[in-house]
Amino acid sequence: MPAERRDLTGTVVLVTGAGAGIGAATARQLLDSGVRVVLADLDPAKAAAVAASFPAEQFLAVALDVRSPDAARQVVAEAVGRFGRLDSVVCNAGIGVFGGICDYSDDVLQAIVDTNLLGTVWAVRAAVQHFDARAAAGDAGGDVVLVASVAGLGTGGALEAVYGASKHGQVGLATSLAREVRERGIRVSTIAPAAVNTGFADGVGRTEGDPVKDGFLAPDDVAFAVVTVLEQPRRMRTALWSMWSMAEQP
Structure with a gap:
């Protein structure tokens, strides 16, 4: 018999970068599955708009700059304060540019690393601290x-190059973290898509509305993978799910 799917109804999931693109698609698919979703974004109004068609009691839209460890801890606290617990975190917030190593300012490259890599670290730490506190009370996982x-x-x-380095860092973080927390009932999964048709890098290496994007993965494709592993x-557990569109050559 095929493996049964877990019913996610009533579980609580935090999604970072939930105001657009993959994060928005993921939040909507989770909401459709009956999940209570914390939509975290630099712009909480955009995050709230993503969930506007769902019951207000099913979601919480919050401001989050993932580059701040204090902000990450605060968002987890807000999630627990609203819903009583947190079951999963989806670290999706990210930025990037396309260009040579010398084409952008120091500040731009620093922001890529701080957002994509350290921003993931801070959100993961805050979530794992909560998971461990729950486990101490007899509710592991x-x-x-x-x-x-x-x-x-x-x-x-x-x-x-710098974007790729930040993503290599995420993969390395996930690989080691999975070994660290598996025996505590915490699963770690990495979703690694190729190009996705979003506003990512528009104006900094990509062009909005470029027809080449029509052959990319859709945000909902990546969201499907996220929901499936949950x-x-x-x-x-799924350690790594890499995905390409049929139009692209790996």
């Missing part, structure tokens, strides 16, 4: 899902 990129798997392009029976 939790899920950490990182939305990385195939650029973190050695297939990055020639004009995304729905797995607790006895199993």
